[in-house]
Amino acid sequence: MIPLRRAGPVAVLVILAIAPFLTANPFYQRIAALVVLAAISASAWNVIGGYAGQISFGHSIYFGIGAYASLLLFGRFGLPPIAGAPLGIIASFVVSLIIGPPTFRLRGHYFSMGTFAIAALAEILIVNWKFAGGAIGLMGPAMPRSLADLLFRNSLPYYAIFLAVLALLLALTHLMQRSRMGFYLRAIGAGERAAESLGVPVQRYKLYALLISGAFTALAGSLYAVMIGFVDPESGFGILISVNMVVIAALGGVGTLFGPLVGAIILVPLQETTNALLGGSGTGAAYVAYGLIIMLIARFSPGGLAELWPLINRHGRRRAA
Amino acid sequence: MLLEAQGIVKAFGSFRAVDQANLVVAENELIGLIGPNGAGKSTFFNCLAGDTRPTSGTIRFRGQEITRLSPDRHARLGLARTFQVPIVFAGMTVRENVMVGALLRHPHRRRAADEADELLHFTGLAERAEMPVTALGTPGRKRVEIARALATEPRLLLLDEALAGLTSSEVEAAIELVERIHARGVTLIVVEHIMEVIHRLTERVLVFHQGRVIAEGTPAEVTADPTVIAAYLGRRRGRAQ
Incomplete structure (x- = not known):
């Protein structure tokens, strides 16, 4: 049983490592890169939203900060966009320290609504910030000046970079899961009052989780900007960015290591193909499907697909009576 | 006093x-x-x-x-406590619930698991250590709360x-x-x-x-x-x- 459980994740990673190289179709290769990118941000969201159970709808702030940091450094100072990644991560720490403590006083739905409001506010601020391109947004380099610009015609190099970041994030999450922090976050998510009574400094651990979660989401934003070479308030700070992370994690299974990755593998291709089929006017179509998916998860499998796994795979294991 | x-x-x-x-x-x-x-x-x-x-x-x-x-x-x-209506950590096993308490004095997972096992034995929950805690009824959950509180060594x-x-x-x-x-x-x-x-x-x-x-x-x-x-x-x- 145990080797089998180890084999699963390893197999997933091997398949991921070779998958896009099996096709020469640039459309599929691009989707593969976007799947891994979405898996990074959803896995980052999962640290605070899944393990600690604090359902943030404000993570678009972090994504936007990362994306804007990259293209601002390029646009204003001529630096390669990837140089914005560390800047975005530092900025994400500052944001976490500012918005974390007040919003953590809110519980349950109120926390979600509070973070949602802050994210909506951030988008409006960016629209009105001329230095950052206002409503028009920012462009990346049109032609690569050097390798440091990370500008490739093909999506495969992006795929490789994203996969390395995802592997790092999942490795860290795995370590966290097994450490005191992992136990404490899950305890906080399951019952804050009881966790406190057992000596868990709840507010402090929520902040730790938000710092990690926000930093990796900002990194995802920077990587997005590097690959796409363009960001505007909607594609950086739009509320749908947050919704995406939540829905992807929820579909795969919140608070599980591989849940967000599974969610991304299912949802991103769906989104990209509907966009391609319906054109620019059809960008909303995927969100109609999202609504349906949210209803189905809530009704039949609140733990996401991860909840169904044990039923299918571990038939030998005791299902609690 | x-x-x-x-x-x-x-x-x-x-x-x-x-x-x-x-x-x-x-x-x-x-x-x-x-x-x-x-x-x-x-x-x-x-x-x-x-x-x-x-x-x-x-x-x-x-x-x-x-x-x-x-x-x-x-x-x-x-100073530890239990609650009138037990608040167990759903999504965790019985042992993991008790480990959350034990981690206060024993930050390492292995040590905390050993401490938890000792208390599960003490409270008569040893056989149910691997069960999801939500599979227990009220009496079991009350015991989990007691074991968990004792794990903080009050x-x-x-x-x-x-x-x-x-x-x-x-x-x-x-x-x-x-x-x-x-x-x-x-x-x-x-x-x-x-x-x-x-x-x-x-x-x-x-x-x-x-x-x-x-x-x-x-x-x-x-x-x-x-x-x-x-x-x-x-x-x-x-x-x-």
């Missing part, structure tokens, strides 16, 4: 849920808090645990003032109606468990409804009524006290006179 609570008042607007309650607990005592529903014993209990901040009064634990410290600081100092354990809602055979097992916890050297304060349990377990009882401590003494003394009888049975007899 292990714990000293003086002049505890908890007011909600003009209503005083706890009104000038005092309690002194010595090392190794086993004290009962009783009283009718709404008497203020749970509120008082929450003040002691740090869950509720008293409006006025001071609480000292092992000589240190703890009145305004957060619940997690209480746990760190050695000097003083507050049990909030740990025996409520149990069948008589379960009560028997729970009484025996409380006695064994006491024998481990843990000082206990138990909030309880069932008089029989109080009689069998405790040496000293405080009776709450309308936010005040109306009697204090051995179980036999307080149950013979006319003010206690009036509080429990109402004042009809008094009015008739």
Whole structure:
């Protein structure tokens, strides 16, 4: 049983490592890169939203900060966009320290609504910030000046970079899961009052989780900007960015290591193909499907697909009576 | 003195849920808090645990003032509690629930797991260690809460109606468990409804009524006290006179 459980994740990673190289179709290769990118941000969201159970709808702030940091450094100072990644991560720490403590006083739905409001506010601020391109947004380099610009015609190099970041994030999450922090976050998510009574400094651990979660989401934003070479308030700070992370994690299974990755593998291709089929006017179509998916998860499998796994795979294991 | 609570008042607007309650607990005592529903014993209990901040009064634990410290600081100092309605960590196994408590003193997972196993054995949950905690019924969950609280290695354990809602055979097992916890050297304060349990377990009882401590003494003394009888049975007899 145990080797089998180890084999699963390893197999997933091997398949991921070779998958896009099996096709020469640039459309599929691009989707593969976007799947891994979405898996990074959803896995980052999962640290605070899944393990600690604090359902943030404000993570678009972090994504936007990362994306804007990259293209601002390029646009204003001529630096390669990837140089914005560390800047975005530092900025994400500052944001976490500012918005974390007040919003953590809110519980349950109120926390979600509070973070949602802050994210909506951030988008409006960016629209009105001329230095950052206002409503028009920012462009990346049109032609690569050097390798440091990370500008490739093909999506495969992006795929490789994203996969390395995802592997790092999942490795860290795995370590966290097994450490005191992992136990404490899950305890906080399951019952804050009881966790406190057992000596868990709840507010402090929520902040730790938000710092990690926000930093990796900002990194995802920077990587997005590097690959796409363009960001505007909607594609950086739009509320749908947050919704995406939540829905992807929820579909795969919140608070599980591989849940967000599974969610991304299912949802991103769906989104990209509907966009391609319906054109620019059809960008909303995927969100109609999202609504349906949210209803189905809530009704039949609140733990996401991860909840169904044990039923299918571990038939030998005791299902609690 | 292990714990000293003086002049505890908890007011909600003009209503005083706890009104000038005092309690002194010595090392190794086993004290009962009783009283009718709404008497203020749970509120008082929450003040002691740090869950509720008293409006006025001071609480000292092992000589240190703890009145305004957060619940997690209480746990760190050695004051643990259980809840009237058990709050278990869904999504975790029974062992993992207890490990959350053990991690306070043993930050390493392995050590915490060993500590948890010892307490699961002590509380009779060893065979259910691998089960999801939500598979347990109320009696099992109450035991998980006790094991989890003990895992924080408390000097003083507050049990909030740990025996409520149990069948008589379960009560028997729970009484025996409380006695064994006491024998481990843990000082206990138990909030309880069932008089029989109080009689069998405790040496000293405080009776709450309308936010005040109306009697204090051995179980036999307080149950013979006319003010206690009036509080429990109402004042009809008094009015008739």
